[in-house]
Amino acid sequence: MDVQFAAAKISKYASRESGDTLEMIERPHGGISLVLVDGQRSGKSAKAISNVVARKAIQLLAEGVRDGAAARAAHDYLYTYRGGKVSASLNILSADSRSKTFVISRNNDAPVIVYTCDKGLYLLDEPSQSVGVHQTTKPVITEFPIEVGTIIVVFTDGLRHAGSLSGSNNYDPAAAVAQLIAENETSPRVIADRLLAESLAMENGRPQDDISVLVASVLPDLGDDIRRLDVHLPLV
Amino acid sequence: MDVQFAAAKISKYASRESGDTLEMIERPHGGISLVLVDGQRSGKSAKAISNVVARKAIQLLAEGVRDGAAARAAHDYLYTYRGGKVSASLNILSADSRSKTFVISRNNDAPVIVYTCDKGLYLLDEPSQSVGVHQTTKPVITEFPIEVGTIIVVFTDGLRHAGSLSGSNNYDPAAAVAQLIAENETSPRVIADRLLAESLAMENGRPQDDISVLVASVLPDLGDDIRRLDVHLPLV
Numbered sequence: 001m002d003v004q005f006a007a008a009k010i011s012k013y014a015s016r017e018s019g020d021t022l023e024m025i026e027r028p029h030g031g032i033s034l035v036l037v038d039g040q041r042s043g044k045s046a047k048a049i050s051n052v053v054a055r056k057a058i059q060l061l062a063e064g065v066r067d068g069a070a071a072r073a074a075h076d077y078l079y080t081y082r083g084g085k086v087s088a089s090l091n092i093l094s095a096d097s098r099s100k101t102f103v104i105s106r107n108n109d110a111p112v113i114v115y116t117c118d119k120g121l122y123l124l125d126e127p128s129q130s131v132g133v134h135q136t137t138k139p140v141i142t143e144f145p146i147e148v149g150t151i152i153v154v155f156t157d158g159l160r161h162a163g164s165l166s167g168s169n170n171y172d173p174a175a176a177v178a179q180l181i182a183e184n185e186t187s188p189r190v191i192a193d194r195l196l197a198e199s200l201a202m203e204n205g206r207p208q209d210d211i212s213v214l215v216a217s218v219l220p221d222l223g224d225d226i227r228r229l230d231v232h233l234p235l236v
Numbered sequence: 237m238d239v240q241f242a243a244a245k246i247s248k249y250a251s252r253e254s255g256d257t258l259e260m261i262e263r264p265h266g267g268i269s270l271v272l273v274d275g276q277r278s279g280k281s282a283k284a285i286s287n288v289v290a291r292k293a294i295q296l297l298a299e300g301v302r303d304g305a306a307a308r309a310a311h312d313y314l315y316t317y318r319g320g321k322v323s324a325s326l327n328i329l330s331a332d333s334r335s336k337t338f339v340i341s342r343n344n345d346a347p348v349i350v351y352t353c354d355k356g357l358y359l360l361d362e363p364s365q366s367v368g369v370h371q372t373t374k375p376v377i378t379e380f381p382i383e384v385g386t387i388i389v390v391f392t393d394g395l396r397h398a399g400s401l402s403g404s405n406n407y408d409p410a411a412a413v414a415q416l417i418a419e420n421e422t423s424p425r426v427i428a429d430r431l432l433a434e435s436l437a438m439e440n441g442r443p444q445d446d447i448s449v450l451v452a453s454v455l456p457d458l459g460d461d462i463r464r465l466d467v468h469l470p471l472v
Contacts, residue, residue, distance in 0.1 A: 002471070003470075004468050008464055023261060051262070189466055228244055229245075229468075231268065231463075233241075233463060234457065
């Protein structure tokens with residue numbers, strides 16, 4: 001199998017700094033974890049919050065700490081550091097090559113969209129608290145086997161709130177993913193770019209919030225055992 | 237400008253675990269850093285070493301520590317932790333969006349290949365020590381502006397030693413990059429894949445060592461201000 005991830009990320013209009021932070025880390029027992037954090041508010045202060053939360057989570061994941069404990073620790077750290085006054089949403093998406101499972105950790109009111117060949121399209125939308133403000137916050141964890149055909153879409157608030165200020169209906173990420181699956185689209189790059197482009201269109205290209213989309217898709221083996229990483233960093 | 241990075245990484249033949257570790261981290265003042273470490277020997281023990289060195293470096297870079305200090309600290313940590321008995325090569329490739337410069341940090345006997353429109357193709361090959369074994373090891377640091385047309389190729393030992401055991405000549409990464417530039421190739425993905433494929437061919441598809449290639453290329457602005465990340469993780 002070839003587990004592929006693609007992320008697309010844009011800042012709030014006229015904001016130099018995105019308040020969302022996405023980091024990736026190798027799991028010491030095999031596999032990788034991606035951590036997506038949306039800090040409260042936007043701009044510099046949001047960036048500082050999301051950076052601290054993401055940093056704590058990946059630092060622990062890199063040491064082999066399991067996902068649930070890393071999410072709890074990231075909460076405890078922010079709660080202590082900022083006295084329970086600032087919040088951040090936190091998602092961890094891990095592909096564990098030892099257990100051959102995806103582990104999805106949610107501290108985010110926004111759902112995670114999952115498609116599997118067996119179950120079709122569904123949402124991970126159990127009530128879930130952001131980190132930083134309530135004393136005993138814990139993540140909602142979901143684990144299932146890595147199987148060809150599975151697609152997972154994780155996003156920050158900005159995606160589903162796109163369009164809300166212009167008076168039109170909000171953007172519906174789940175409907176968009178259903179459409180892409182109906183088109184037999186399996187490329188995580190295409191899916192991430194399409195979701196971001198559609199939500200941006202609903203904001204007339206001037207997003208009112210930072211928007212980040214992270215997509216995992218399991219494709220058949222490419223047969224070359226080569227790990228690959230690609231990054232695009234626009235620089236003004 | 238659009239700063240693009242591409243990495244390709246393969247394990248030694250019949251070795252489940254690569255002794256090379258590549259990690260990426262966002263710089264808190266803007267931009268990103270990629271850290272590439274080649275642990276002494278191969279397999280599990282090499283992985284443990286490269287993981288510790290990469291982890292220490294990215295942890296500090298994530299906190300805003302400058303590259304040279306992060307490389308020194310990674311050395312000090314490994315030297316202390318393993319009593320000066322194990323070594324690792326360490327390269328840090330950073331695109332700093334505040335200073336608009338690339339910062340290249342070498343603790344690696346292997347050179348870094350650089351192409352700029354002004355200077356053409358040249359090597360960063362000042363003598364440089366691996367981390368972990370000598371008491372006062374420091375990195376060789378090179379910094380220059382991020383400009384369209386610039387290409388940087390960082391690799392671990394396995395790439396230039398490909399072919400050495402089969403009695404043929406070693407693979408020559410600099411000659412290969414010169415050829416790609418003559419073909420006007422600017423895609424870091426194409427460059428990384430070509431270098432890896434050519435070196436693998438010299439090993440008859442059975443590499444005697446872990447091989448990792450990391451390429452940066454500065455292309456004109458795509459005009460969309462979207463950050464993108466793509467990862468492929470083959471899973472047996």
